[in-house]
Amino acid sequence: MIREMICITCPTGCKLTVDLNGETLKVSGNACKRGEAFALAEMTCPTRSLTTTLRTVFPEAPALPVRTKSEIPKASVMPAMRYLASIVVQERLRCGDVAAVLPDCGVEMIASSDLLIESE
């Protein structure tokens, strides 16, 4: 089975050709090693980072940018969004602070901005 995909690891965006022959996986078109790891993950358990905003109680800064600390399964992205819709940030978190934990995979959502500190 041959599948083509774009490696999303870096802005180069290599066009990968993945040849799955039984148990062996042959990747071509990648400019670096990361392409091979990406292709393997795409064929087994594709993962993505999730970036979004969370509602806050602070009127001058109603949306706090957050991101997953590590990648989560691609299939968990939309469920994560539904869960995060229920979260309201109550504290003035700093960039890097944990804002929420995703229930199904246990991955932390961390604040990616000092917005709540700056606007204090």
Add this chain to the structure above:
Amino acid sequence: MRENCRTFDVAVVGAGPAGLAAALAAERQGSRVLLIEREARLGGILKQCVHDGFGLVRFGEKLAGPEYAHRFLSRLSGTSIQIAALTFVSAIKKTDLFGLELVSAHGLETVLSKTIVLATGCRERTAQQVAIHGTRPAGVFTAGSAQYYTNILGKLPAKRCVILGSGDIGLIMARRLTLEGAKVLGVYEAKSVPSGLPRNLAQCLHDFDIPLYLSKTVTRCFGDARLTAVEIADVDENMRPIDGTQQILDCDTLVLSVGLIPENELAETLGVALDSATKGAVTDQDGHTSVDGVFACGNCVHVNDLVDYVSESGETAGAAAARYAVGTRKSIPVRTSDNLLYCVPQKISITKNNGEVVLYFRVKRELQNRRLTVRLEERTLLQKNYKQMRPPEMERIAVKLPETIGENETLYLQLEVNG
């Protein structure tokens, strides 16, 4: 009057990624630096770019936009840089120093500076700049405005949305609006090839089953108070709509991602020469413009696709502004072969002791298997092979110049078929 004015060595206009890097680099050289920003918060457009992928080149990490800005903002506090936020530069006048007229809640102030670094970024093309007929209802946003509503105000601007233009911000917004629960009907691109990076086509559209339609454009808006529908038409190779291909799509929002234009209003009042290919200032390798003492960096010079290079150009311009001494400049032109859209810098200032220069360039159209030769007259300085080159992807190369360069020489960038 003069004695009452605050005086600086370097005045940086704009505190986005280019301006932040420029201010920090100038201060590190011992300059008295003023950093001017019209918004309340520093960081420029990065504040609303909550998606990740920033900083891979510079920090080796995938950071979110605000996080990338944070890396620079957190360094400001330990410096002597003076910050004027919520401040607008209404005019710059050149005498022996530059006089900048600042407008803020405190009123009017004139400050003096030896040099200026323009870091004014770029603007989005709007609906008025692409021919869309019909009514002018609410619900037509540039991608950046839609991003501001979603990520800064926390308000979803769309329920059923059409995106015109396949630039990166449009692709990012297609994903963002989908994540927040809007239905994105499709991304329509008048050109026959997408404008955004392949990785964004993959992770923003493909991952969410959002269709991309090439050689199609929006020709008309419908609706009174709010947009109710748009008309889509196929376009010919000259991007003119083809009669009889029109279809109507019900939607409440049209998001435009139809290009960015360097912001050079202040540069023009200073008489800075602009390049018709980049729509930004003509600069040398230090970001020095055609006007002595005026430097430019980041997206007001040319629209970059990676913030890492915006920061790099800011650092270069900021450090050069700090070192600036009045004197005669000698420069040689940079010329490119016809298949290149542009090269920044457009000229190289020559000294007694020439070092390394960084060149940024783009191809005009998609090309495969090319060899770039950088030469000074007949002397080849560097050769590099490229398998695949696309207009959306800016190329960067560092070239070591010979120590001595003649005043009448020219630097050539020549891109030819490899082999």
